[in-house]
Amino acid sequence: MNSPAQQKFDVLVIGGGPAGIAAAVGAAECGARVGLVDDSASLGGQIWRTGSATGSPQEASQWIERVRAARVKILCGLRVFDQPEAGILCAEGTEGISELQYDKLILATGARERFLPFPGWTLPNVMGAGGLQALVKSGLPIRGKRVMVAGTGPLLLAVAAHLKKHDAEILMICEQASWSSLAQFGFALSAQPGKILEALRLKKELASVPFVTSSWPIAAGGDQVLESVTISRKGRSETIVCDYLACGFHLVPNTELAALLGCRISEAVQVDKFQRTTVPGVLCAGEPTGIGGLELALIEGQIAGLAAGGREADARRLFPRRARGRKFASALEAAFHLRPELRSLAKPDTLVCRCEDVPYARLQTYTTWRAAKLQTRCGMGPCQGRVCGPATEFLFHWIPDSVRPPIFPTRVESLAAIAHCSEPQEHLVSGGQ
Amino acid sequence: MNSVACDVAIVGAGIVGAACAQECARRGLRTILVERETIGGGATAAGMGHIVVMDDSEAQFALTRYSQQLWQELRPELPEDIEYEPCGTIWVAADEEEMQEVHRKQNFYRQRGVPTEVLDANRLREMEPNLREGMKGGLLVKEDGVLYPPCAARFLTEHARRCGATLRVGCAARRIEQGHVFLEDGENIRAEFVVNAMGASAADLTPGVEIKKRKGHLVITDRYPGFVRHQLVELGYLKSAHSVNSDSAAFNAQPRRTGQILIGSSRQYGAEHKEVDHRMVVRMLQRAQEYMPALGKMSSLRTWTGFRAATSDNLPLIGPWPGDKSVWLATGHEGLGITTSLGTARILVDQMTGAKSQIPVEPYLPSRAGKEHVHA
C-alpha cells in the first residue's frame, strides 16, 4: 500500500474555476506558497471549460497565465474526500492519495445545476443545460441537431448561444420565470454595463430563436431515447419533436466540503467581508457563498486570496466591486425564483432519485430526508444526494442530512491509506446509514 | 394535561421496540409505541442487519437460535424492501488455531441441531473466490442470513398498527416512572407496563441501568454483485468482542442485495460522539483488505457510525426493572439487536402475561445485576 503523498502549503485553494484561480493568484502574489486543487484534468471549472473544438475565452487564458506565472502549484485530477484532522485535507487521484496540509484554506468549489423531476426526464438525451454544453465541448456533434432548451436562469441563454454557434438548431428556449420577473432583472442589469453588453450580444446571437417565458417542460417523450418534449405555454401544452433537451433549473452551490469542515451554512456558506467562514483559517469564494456569476466569483476569489495572503488593505479596495456584484446576485435570485407549479410536474411514478430509481409516490409520505433515505434508499447512490437532494428540498422542503466523509465516492484503499488521524472533535454529523 | 391509557407503552422504535410493539399488539395488549425521531433510525440503521447464531454462552446461543428461527418463520411475510437473504455466515479461519475454533464451533452447533459445514481451503475458495490466498478454511452456518434493518423495523411497526397499536413518531419521552410516560409535548401516557427499548440511551430515562455505548463504524461500497456471497466474519471477531478495554477492528463483510458490500466492524469504548473516527476506519479497512485484497479498488460511497448498547456480561436486559415495578427493559443487545429482536419480544411479553417461554429467561433478567457476574 502506497503511503500518501504529503504536501504543505501556506494557502490551499480547492476548486480550479474562476474563483479558485483568482484566489490562488491573489494569495500567490502576496508571496504565499499556494496550492490549487481541482478534480478535472485541466483548470477552468465549468464556465471556463475548454473543449476539443473551442479554446478558452480570452479572460480565462489570461487568468490561467497569471496562475502559472505566480508559481502556484497546480494539482489537477485530485478529488478532496475528507479532512482527517484540522489543517489537512485528503484528496484522491488515480495513483493514490495526497494529504494536503495548509495554514489557510480557500473553498472555491463552485456550483452544479439543479434538476427537477418531470415525466420522462430520465430518458437518454435529456440533459442539463450546462450538461449538454459540456458534452458538446467534449466532442458531441451538435450540428443540425434539434435542441429544446428549458428550465430557468441565464445559463439557458449562454448554452443556447454556444450551441447555436456550433450549428445546432435551437427550437425554443422555455424560461419558467415570468416576463415581469425578467424585466425587473433587466433593470438590475442596467447597473452593470458589462452585463448589458453581454445581454445584447446574446440577444443578437439568439435573435431567431423563440424565447418564451412562464413556460416549462411537462414531459419528455420517447421510448429508449428522447423523441419529443411537451411544454406548458400560456396555459396550454405543446409537443415539439427534438433530438436533445437541455434542461436545468439554475444552480445550487457545492457546499459539501464546507459542511464537512463545520462552516456555518444557510443555503450558502456564510462569510464575512474578507470571505472568511465561521471556521478559523477557512475562507470561501464564488458560487458557494451565493450564486452570483462569473464576475462576482472573480472578485470574491481575489478578496479571499488577498485576505489569506495577509493583504487586507488591497482586499478592501475590491469591496465596492463586490457590492455591485452582490446586487446582481440578488437580482438574479429574485428573477429566477422557482414557481410553485414546478412542484407538480412529477407524477407518482416519476423517478426522483435516479441512482436508486425511487419514484415520487414512495417519497411523498415522508416528512424528513433521513426517514425517506432509510426507508426508500433515496440519496444512497453514488451521487450522494447531489441530484435528488436539491430536488427533494424544493419538492418536499426536506433538509438534507449532515455530511460525512467521504464527500465523494472514493476507493476503499484511499480511505484506508489516511496517515494523519487524530481523535475526532465533536462536530455536526448524524449516525446511521 | 393530555392523558391516554394503555396496557403497554414502549419507548423507542428501533428494531427491538418495534418487535415488542408487534408482539404486544398481536397478543391483544393495547399498545402505544413512542419514537422521538425516525423508526429504525438509531443503532438499527447503523448496524449490519446480520441474523446470526452465536455461541459465546448457552444463554446467547439460546436467544440467537430461537430468534433466528422466528425470523425464518416470518420470512414469507417479509416485503421485498427488507432484502432478507438467507446467505449464511462463513466464519473464516486464517490459521490453524482458528481452524481448531471452526471445529469447536461445529461441534457445539451440531450438538444443538444447527446445520453447519466445515469448509477446507479449497471449498472456501470455491465459495468465496475473492478471499485472499492462504486461508485455512471456515465454517458455513447455513441458516444465518442478512436483512435491511430500517425497513424491518418499519414492517414490524406496521404489523403492530394493524393489530391495533398506536404509533407516536417524532415525539420524545421526557420521563418514565410508576406507570407513566411523560412526553415532551406535555402528553402523559398511563400504562400497566412501560418498556424501555431505547438501546444505548436506555439509562437516560431509567437511571441506574448499566448500559455502555460501544461505538461501531461501517463503510459501504458501490455495487459489485457477486463479489461476496455470504456474510463473512473473521474468527478474531469474537476475541475482539470479548476485549473490554481496547478498541478493536475485525474483518466483517456482507453482501447486500443491491450488490453493495457492507464492511465492518469495529468496537470502541468511551467514545461519546457520532463523528467518524478515521483511526478506526483506517484500521478496519486495512484489516478488510488483508482478507479481500480486491476491496481496495472498489468505490466506497459512505461511512457512518452507530452505538451498540452493551452490558457488562454481554447479555441483553429483558424483563422487569427492579427499581420501578412498572418499568420493563428490552435493551442491551450489543451487536445482536437485529437477530434477537423477535426472541426478545416473545420472552418479554411472555413474562408480562405469565406465559411460559420457549427458552429460559433467567439469564436476561435485569435483576441479575448485583448477582455474580457471568463473564462470557
Added chain:
Amino acid sequence: MPSTLGLKVNGVAIEVSPGTTVAVAAMLAGTPCRTSVSGMPRGPLCGMGVCFECRMTINGIKHCRSCQILCQPGMDVRTDE
C-alpha cells in the same frame, strides 16, 4: 497528432477525435451509458462528473464517470455490465 483514435465500446471498434470523452464515445456508438437499477436506459445528465448517470466500466474498472475521462487508444469500454 493523429486525426482520430480507436477504442472499443461493447466490443465494437469506433474512431473518435482526440479530446472526446468516453461518455460521448458511447453516445456516438449508439448505446446508453448504463442501465438503471430498474432496467431503464440512461445517458449523461450533468456533464460535470457529479450525477454518475454516465458511469460505465472502462478497462475493467467499474463505475467510472465517463464524462470526465478522455478516450485513449485501445480503451475497452463496456456499458452492459
